[in-house]
Amino acid sequence: MFAVYADKPNPEDPLAGLVVGERPEPEVPAGWVAVNVKAASLNMHDLWTLRGVGIKAEQFPMVLGCDGAGTLADGSEVVIHGVINDEDWRGDETMDPKRTLLTEKLQGSFADTIVLPKRNVLAKPAGLSFTDAACLGTAWLTAYRMLFTKAAARPGQTILVQGASGGVATALVQLGKAAGLRVWATGRSEDKRALAERLGAHGVFEPGARLPGKVDAVFETVGEASWSHSMRALKPGGVIVCSGATTGGNPPAELQRLFFFQLHVVGSMMGTRDELADLVTFLDLTGLRPQVGLELPMEKAEEGFRAMLGGETAGKIVFTR
Known part of the structure; x- marks a missing residue:
């Protein structure tokens, strides 16, 4: 499948390890879902991953992308929640000592397909575009x-x-x-x-x-x-x-x-699934939409990474498929 991924960590020159190419199709374990990614947004966390922060060297290559939006196999439109918890954890997901974010252990959303625990997807309102929804999870x-x-x-x-x-x-x-x-x-x-x-x-x-x-x-x-x-x-x-x-x-x-x-x-660190659900509802009710400063096809992801690295931001940077 097509993917934008980190081939190796490079603390001094993070973009040296950025690859736009092909990765194997992921398997879908029981209780998990595959999301056909329509849009995903760039975050500083992705640059930290390229530098090797918060991820072990043996975990590379790693598909980048902490959040996004897309469709399930039945056509349902969903928003991705990027906080991954221990299956036995109860309560505020951000307080789980074993919690991770996408791209720390699980492959990320800059790809044709991302595989997640079922609880890590939420319904996307029809009035919210995939581009706008892709900005919400982080x-x-x-x-x-x-x-x-x-x-x-x-x-x-x-x-x-x-x-x-x-x-x-x-x-x-x-x-x-x-x-x-x-x-x-x-x-x-x-x-x-x-x-x-x-x-x-x-x-x-x-x-x-x-x-x-x-x-x-x-x-x-x-x-x-x-x-x-x-x-x-x-x-x-x-x-x-x-x-x-x-x-x-x-x-x-x-x-x-x-x-x-x-x-x-x-x-403060990320947020919970319930907070994300409330945020999605807030935008749906008010008509408020994220400020998108740069929207690019995922094939041109390097341009977006260079803009973020250079501080040339004017809102969110979004990659689309």
Whole structure:
């Protein structure tokens, strides 16, 4: 079958191990399903896989792709949930100590076919395109959990989204606006700030800029470069929700500010199947749709990888079949 896969890990030059070619057809164990992939979106996790992070060398070659959408053998249209759990686990799937993501142990979605446990597919509403649905399982699910589960954000509150041009950040802006939050966002270029404004941000600022006031919550995927600004932006008792650190994972501790203002720092990772189901319903009811910055046929996947590696994002990058 056709697939986009990592042939070998390369920490220094991740695209050196990227192959667009053929892989064997997968077998379908009992209790699992085969999804005929129609669209799948690119995530930073795919670049980490190419670097060999979170995956052992003997697990290569590995088909890339953490999420997507497609059809089952009976024609049912489905969305993929990329968190894979131990079959005996009960409760929040993200807390399972044995949980993995697609491409860590199981082959991913950048292929004609992906094989998954049956519980890892959800019905796709007819009104949601395959391209839009392919954006939900990683970036949009991460943003949904950050906003509504971890920050418990309420309509009327003010939030700050740092680095608002990538998949998670654009989802945070769109979801926050749709949920009745005042959304402020930072962007390192005029184009990125303009994008955040078009997506609904009520105010856009250069990184580190003085804000009009303090915020109830800050959403972090940037890390070291923006951390001090995030801490200074919070109201007393406010919360930073962090799901990534694209500029480095060793920010200043800011401990005096942390305890003096009784701030909260919360980690967030992907989301549960129930949260994904709620997110899909939210989009179906509201008509909200993901910001897709680049859509390519899967055969041209390398172009999408190069755009992400170069920071040339304006929303999600989606590959279609």
